[in-house]
Amino acid sequence: MKVSLFVTCLADVFYPGVGQDTVEVLERLGCEVDFPEAQTCCGQPAFNSGYHEDTKKAAKHTIKTFAHSDYVVLPSGSCAAMLHEYVELFHGEPEWQKRAQELSKKTYEFTQFLVNVLKVEKVDASYHGKATYHTSCHMTRLLRETEAPFKLLEQVDGLELEELPNRETCCGFGGTFAVKMPTISEQMVEEKARNVDRTGAEVLIGADCGCLMNIGGRLERNGQMVQVKHIAQILNSKE
Numbered sequence: 628m629k630v631s632l633f634v635t636c637l638a639d640v641f642y643p644g645v646g647q648d649t650v651e652v653l654e655r656l657g658c659e660v661d662f663p664e665a666q667t668c669c670g671q672p673a674f675n676s677g678y679h680e681d682t683k684k685a686a687k688h689t690i691k692t693f694a695h696s697d698y699v700v701l702p703s704g705s706c707a708a709m710l711h712e713y714v715e716l717f718h719g720e721p722e723w724q725k726r727a728q729e730l731s732k733k734t735y736e737f738t739q740f741l742v743n744v745l746k747v748e749k750v751d752a753s754y755h756g757k758a759t760y761h762t763s764c765h766m767t768r769l770l771r772e773t774e775a776p777f778k779l780l781e782q783v784d785g786l787e788l789e790e791l792p793n794r795e796t797c798c799g800f801g802g803t804f805a806v807k808m809p810t811i812s813e814q815m816v817e818e819k820a821r822n823v824d825r826t827g828a829e830v831l832i833g834a835d836c837g838c839l840m841n842i843g844g845r846l847e848r849n850g851q852m853v854q855v856k857h858i859a860q861i862l863n864s865k866e
Contacts, residue, residue: 628745630658631696633689633710633734635703636668637836638857645836648863649702649737656745665692671709675802679716683723686713690726698744699734702859704766705802705835707736711770736766737859738834742775748782754864755785758830759823763838764797776834776858783861789826793818800841816845823853830854832861 630653634646650660670685689710693699701707711734713727741747760776767773780788799805799815819842823831831846831853833839843855 628658629697630660630740631693631699632660632662633666633669633693633699633701633706634662635701635706635836637840638702641840642836642857645702645857645859648857648859649700652737652741652750652859652863653700656741656747656750658745661696663692663696667692669706669709671706671802674709674712674716675804682716686716686727687723689713690723690730693730694726696733698740699730700737700740701734702737702857703835703837704736704739704763704770704772705837707734707739708765708769710734736770736772736775736834738775738779739770739772741862742778748778750779750782750862752782752862752864753784753786754830754861754866756829756866757787757789757827758832758861759789759791759826759828760794760858761791761798761819761823761831761833761838761842762794763833763835764801766834767795776832779862780832780858783864785866786861789828792822792825794822798838798842800837802837805841812841816841820845820849820851824851828853830856830861832856832858834858 638645670682674682711731717724798819799812805812839855
């Protein structure tokens with residue numbers, strides 16, 4: 628099966644290992660992975676700021692860049708949701724809306740692709756430790772994917788998964804939300820950090836680098852000794 632990786636800006640700049648782990652898991656499961664080097668930002672920051680015409684420029688570029696792909700897989704529920712958003716973005720522009728629909732049909736968040744397309748729940752991973760999982764807003768509310776990450780994590784040998792209290796609440800990052808509403812955002816991530824502490828977990832796992840960056844920063848400032856890892860890192864572990 629041929630898969631194109633859309634690595635996302637945050638993974639590319641801050642967490643390149645996440646992209647590598649994503650590729651290694653996919654290849655271990657028999658996928659042939661390519662990386663279109665022309666890829667850029669999905670356009671979400673501009674979209675969330677109300678600059679929809681600028682977003683269309685990024686969207687058209689992405690649509691053309693992945694036109695050849697059988698499947699497009701992203702290690703991010705947030706950016707995957709943005710690619711699906713293109714369909715509505717091009718409302719009133721039939722040609723581009725059709726191309727956006729074609730991209731949307733073959734676009735999947737990483738864990739969603741493993742479970743729902745490859746039909747795989749056990750990826751031969753092992754990680755010995757106590758962890759908890761943060762469910763990102765875009766993953767659950769826009770992609771409506773709530774089960775795939777847990778199905779995969781439950782099959783990781785040695786992993787002890789504790790439920791994160793109020794896991795459905797936002798971490799306060801929310802793309803541009805943290806910039807527009809810094810005071811509220813700070814309170815939200817502080818609450819998230821306290822809930823992580825209540826689990827006694829050694830590791831916080833998530834599927835979006837933005838959430839992990841936000842929560843990880845707060846944990847570090849609080850002096851909480853909790854590692855932060857993307858789910859691709861756990862699924863590619865042999866510890």
